[in-house]
């Protein structure tokens with residue numbers, strides 16, 4: 001990164017520093033996730049505070065300081081008001097941001113991951129089902145970041161996974177056929193779900209055209225797999241699960 | 251560290267306060283022990299007194315010395331309107347306006363799972379019980395205009411949806427990541443009068 005750079009990015013996380021400042025983790029397409037300090041963001045007269053909140057897409061100047069990077073002159077590109085107005089959409093958007101914040105190392109460019117995040121947020125804003133967006137985005141990130149599951153055949157016996165009406169199980173990123181899977185391990189996936197997952201992995205509209213029950217099982221598998229990769233639960237996703245439980249209990 | 255034990259202990263205690271680092275703790279401790287003894291004694295006494303006397307109002311969870319806070323025990327307040335805020339400081343900020351005449355409900359935080367705060371960590375169950383018991387005309391959500399404030403407001407609106415109470419939220423356009431405590435009176439007054447249905 002040059003001494004002073006103009007970047008575009010999405011705020012993944014913010015935390016406060018002292019009385020007046022805050023830190024944000026800004027995910028940019030060119031430089032990856034960058035930790036920057038926003039001086040005076042909490043002062044009553046500052047407009048920077050509001051602009052540098054999570055889920056905002058902004059343009060800003062990043063200045064390389066002696067020990068830290070500073071963010072200056074933020075301009076709002078997009079605030080995703082449609083996402084913020086709905087509890088499920090907001091929760092999924094924040095879960096995606098939290099996932100990336102934990103997943104991405106400092107300043108390692110991941111332009112494809114960035115593009116996928118933008119697509120996911122745009123779909124949420126346009127009213128796509130949060131489950132579908134979450135499942136599709138998580139699976140695509142897993143693939144881009146090198147955790148693509150082996151979908152061709154059962155990892156133990158080698159039988160083909162396309163066979164209809166056979167339950168397959170995803171554990172640590174591979175499939176086992178129903179006969180090979182230890183009982184209650186992993187998430188059962190139907191042949192149709194696996195076909196949709198394969199399409200998504202090829203960049204085709206697979207999960208987005210899947211049936212709701214297929215989406216739900218693919219989402220469950222993605223969540224478990226992603227949390228395995230991250231080695232801890234994503235806490236906005238835990239909140240989402242509570243939300244679903246609340247909705248089901250009426 | 252070469253400071254004598256009692257002073258060192260004071261420094262260690264001060265360092266545990268929010269926003270106080272090791273250097274500030276040393277500076278504060280050295281300042282405090284150089285003040286007249288009477289002054290130090292008063293400080294220590296106020297600390298203990300405030301700690302002992304202050305508790306949460308059993309109705310709205312604002313700070314109080316009695317079972318009910320001054321606001322809740324004031325018969326001239328409109329008890330059919332409840333304004334929900336995240337923090338006791340927000341009550342003080344809104345009271346400074348001298349515009350709002352209803353009661354409050356202090357959540358003591360916002361839903362922020364990433365920082366380990368889930369709904370059950372807030373005074374939400376108490377809010378639902380209160381709305382059920384008091385059947386207010388309106389619940390005004392005055393949570394800040396940031397993602398945690400949004401999530402909390404939407405969550406409360408959902409909890410109260412089936413209870414037949416009017417739920418509104420103060421208007422946006424507030425500065426500084428929407429922290430009420432930091433907003434100036436004009437902005438806050440505008441936010442309160444321009445509230446919107448949830």
Ligand SMILES: [Zn+2]
Pocket residue numbers: 154155156157158159176177178179180181
């Ligand atoms: Zn097998």
Ligand SMILES: [Zn+2]
Pocket residue numbers: 307308309310311312318319320321322323
């Ligand atoms: Zn009270």
